[in-house]
Amino acid sequence: MSGYPYRALTAWVAALALAWLAFSSPWSAAWNLLLAAFTLALALLAIVIVTRHRRARQRALQPVLQALDASLDALPGDLRRNTPLILAVGEAAGAPALAFGETLVTITDAAIWVRVDDPTRLSHVADALKGWREGQGPDAVAYLVAAGLARDAAVLAAGLRRWRSAIGEASRALGDALPVCVAVYLEEAAGASDACPWFGISGTALLQADTLPTQIAMRLQQYAQAAIPPERVARMHRAARLDALARWAADALLPTLSESPRDGYRHGRPVRVTAFGVTATAGVPAADSLYASYVSKTTALAHASSAGRPDARGIHYPLPAALIQGITPQPVHRALPLALAHAFAWLAMAFCAAAAASAWQNRALVARVMHDMARYRAIGPEHDAARVDALQAVRRDRDLLDEYARGGVPLRLGLGFYRGAALLTPLNALIAGYQPPAPPPSTIELDSLSLFRSGSATLNPGSNRILFGALETIKAHPEKRVLVAGHTDATGTPAANLRLSEARAASVRDWLADAAGLPLTHFAIQGYGDTRPRAANDTESGRAANRRVEITLVPDCRDANRGDRTTSGHSACSFQ
Known part of the structure; x- marks a missing residue:
C-alpha cells in the first residue's frame, strides 16, 4: 500500500473541528454538544470504512502481492527506483499470457514487468507497487494486443473501454497520469530469418492516430531496404504486413483509448498514449481475425493462414522493451510529506474558520455594548426607573470587559479581532456621569x-x-x-x-x-x-x-x- 495515513488525517480533522466548537464557536452550548457528537460519529464511521476497505483490498490482492514479494523483494532499493516498472495489461488469454507464460513478474535488463489480467485490480496493484518503491508508482502501462486473437470488433472495443477506465482509476490513485504504450503483435508463418524488431514511436508527447501509420511506414521502408539481397523479399513482405498492422491498429485501437467518445466519459477519460509499436513473431496467423479481414479489404496480399485460433504452443511474445525507452519515469510522491501538507491545509482552514468566528463575535460584542450605551443616553432624567434599568445593562457590559482586561481575552474573541478594550473608558465615564433625580420637596x-x-x-x-x-x-x-x-x-x-x-x-x-x-x-x-x-x-x-x-x-x-x-x-x- 502507499502508506497514506487516511485514519490519522481523519482523526486530525475531527480534532480540529472539536477544538473549533470548544473555543471558537459562536453557537450555544447545546448546539456545540450536538455538533461535537455528530463530528465524532462521522469520524468514527470514516475510520471504520477506510479500515474495512483496506483489509478487503489486501485480501483481494494477496496472491498478487505474494508474487510481487517473491520476485521483487530481493532487488536492492536503488534498482527498484531506477529501473522502469511497467504494468503489462491486456486480455487474460491474449498477448500477456503469451509474453509472461505462468509468471506474474518478469525482470529484464530494460525494465521490471508486472502482469495484470483483471482491470478491477489494476489501481490496487499500482498502489501496492507505489508503496513497494517508496512513493514512486509504476512508470507506464503496456497494453499488449495479439492481432490474430481479435475476432470480434464489439468484444475488442469493450475490452479497450474496460482497460481505459482501469488505467484512469490507477492514475487517480497514484496522483499522476500513467503513460500508455500500445504494443501489437502479428504472427507470421514464414518470413525473414532474423528476429523482427519493434517498429514504432516512443516519447512524452501524445500520439496522433492519423499521422502514426505514415511515420511507422517510413521506418519499415528503411528496414526493408537495409536487408541483404537474399533477405530483401522476405523483409519487404514483413514490412508490408506490419504496415497494414500499424494502420489497422491505429484505426481499431487508438481512437477508443485516446479520443473523447461521443457518449461522454462513461467509460473513463482518454488515456495518454505516448508509445506505439508493432512487431512480428513466429506462429500461424488466423484467417478469421479482424486484422486478416482488414488486410483482405485493403491489400491483395496472400498469406498462409489457419481457420480458428492458432496453436499457441511454442509461441512466445517479446516484451516491448524498445518502446518504453522514451517514457519519462514517474515522480516520487511520498505519503508522509503529502499527508503533512494536507494536515497543514486543514489546519489553515480551521484557523480561517476560527478567525471568521472571532471577527463575527467581536462585531456582535461591540454592537451590543454600543446599543446599550445608546439606549441609556436616549432615556431622559425624568424617566429614572427606565434609566436605572438601562444603566444596569451598561454596568454588566463594563464588568465583562473589565474581566477580559484583567483575566485575558478568551480565544473566541481573540486572534487580533478584540476591540473591547477601547470601550472601557466611555463605559466608565457613562456610569460615573449618572446623577439620580433631585428628591421631591418634602x-x-x-x-x-x-x-x-x-x-x-x-x-x-x-x-x-x-x-x-x-x-x-x-x-x-x-x-x-x-x-x-x-x-x-x-x-x-x-x-x-x-x-x-x-x-x-x-x-x-x-x-x-x-x-x-x-x-x-x-x-x-x-x-x-x-x-x-x-x-x-x-x-x-x-x-x-x-x-x-x-x-x-x-x-x-x-x-x-x-x-x-x-x-x-x-x-x-x-x-x-
Whole structure:
C-alpha cells in the first residue's frame, strides 16, 4: 500500500473541528454538544470504512502481492527506483499470457514487468507497487494486443473501454497520469530469418492516430531496404504486413483509448498514449481475425493462414522493451510529506474558520455594548426607573470587559479581532456621569388666604394657579402618597378650627385628585386646627403664617415594607 495515513488525517480533522466548537464557536452550548457528537460519529464511521476497505483490498490482492514479494523483494532499493516498472495489461488469454507464460513478474535488463489480467485490480496493484518503491508508482502501462486473437470488433472495443477506465482509476490513485504504450503483435508463418524488431514511436508527447501509420511506414521502408539481397523479399513482405498492422491498429485501437467518445466519459477519460509499436513473431496467423479481414479489404496480399485460433504452443511474445525507452519515469510522491501538507491545509482552514468566528463575535460584542450605551443616553432624567434599568445593562457590559482586561481575552474573541478594550473608558465615564433625580420637596406650603375666604372651605375662583405647582410635583412622582394637612390660627374655638382645617384639606385633596387623575385612596387628609402654630398668634403676621395648607409627598408604606407598587383602589396608609 502507499502508506497514506487516511485514519490519522481523519482523526486530525475531527480534532480540529472539536477544538473549533470548544473555543471558537459562536453557537450555544447545546448546539456545540450536538455538533461535537455528530463530528465524532462521522469520524468514527470514516475510520471504520477506510479500515474495512483496506483489509478487503489486501485480501483481494494477496496472491498478487505474494508474487510481487517473491520476485521483487530481493532487488536492492536503488534498482527498484531506477529501473522502469511497467504494468503489462491486456486480455487474460491474449498477448500477456503469451509474453509472461505462468509468471506474474518478469525482470529484464530494460525494465521490471508486472502482469495484470483483471482491470478491477489494476489501481490496487499500482498502489501496492507505489508503496513497494517508496512513493514512486509504476512508470507506464503496456497494453499488449495479439492481432490474430481479435475476432470480434464489439468484444475488442469493450475490452479497450474496460482497460481505459482501469488505467484512469490507477492514475487517480497514484496522483499522476500513467503513460500508455500500445504494443501489437502479428504472427507470421514464414518470413525473414532474423528476429523482427519493434517498429514504432516512443516519447512524452501524445500520439496522433492519423499521422502514426505514415511515420511507422517510413521506418519499415528503411528496414526493408537495409536487408541483404537474399533477405530483401522476405523483409519487404514483413514490412508490408506490419504496415497494414500499424494502420489497422491505429484505426481499431487508438481512437477508443485516446479520443473523447461521443457518449461522454462513461467509460473513463482518454488515456495518454505516448508509445506505439508493432512487431512480428513466429506462429500461424488466423484467417478469421479482424486484422486478416482488414488486410483482405485493403491489400491483395496472400498469406498462409489457419481457420480458428492458432496453436499457441511454442509461441512466445517479446516484451516491448524498445518502446518504453522514451517514457519519462514517474515522480516520487511520498505519503508522509503529502499527508503533512494536507494536515497543514486543514489546519489553515480551521484557523480561517476560527478567525471568521472571532471577527463575527467581536462585531456582535461591540454592537451590543454600543446599543446599550445608546439606549441609556436616549432615556431622559425624568424617566429614572427606565434609566436605572438601562444603566444596569451598561454596568454588566463594563464588568465583562473589565474581566477580559484583567483575566485575558478568551480565544473566541481573540486572534487580533478584540476591540473591547477601547470601550472601557466611555463605559466608565457613562456610569460615573449618572446623577439620580433631585428628591421631591418634602412639603409644599400654601397660604390659606390665597385659597379660601375667611372661615370658608370652598376654593376661591382663580386658586388653580396656586395649586398647579403642587399638581406638577404630584404627577412627577406617582409612586409617592400625598398627605394634605390643614392648619388655622387661634381665632375661634379649637373644635371649629379643627373642622375648618380638615374641610380645607379635603377641598384641596379633591381638586388635586381630579386634576391628576388619581384615586382618592392615593391621598390622605389631616386637620390640625390651631394645634401646630408656626408663629405666635398675638400678631397679625403670626396668625397669617399659621393659616396654611401643607402638601407632603411620602413613600407608600407597602413600598417600604415589601417593595410593592401602589395600585389604585387600596386604602391610604396611616400618616400619623
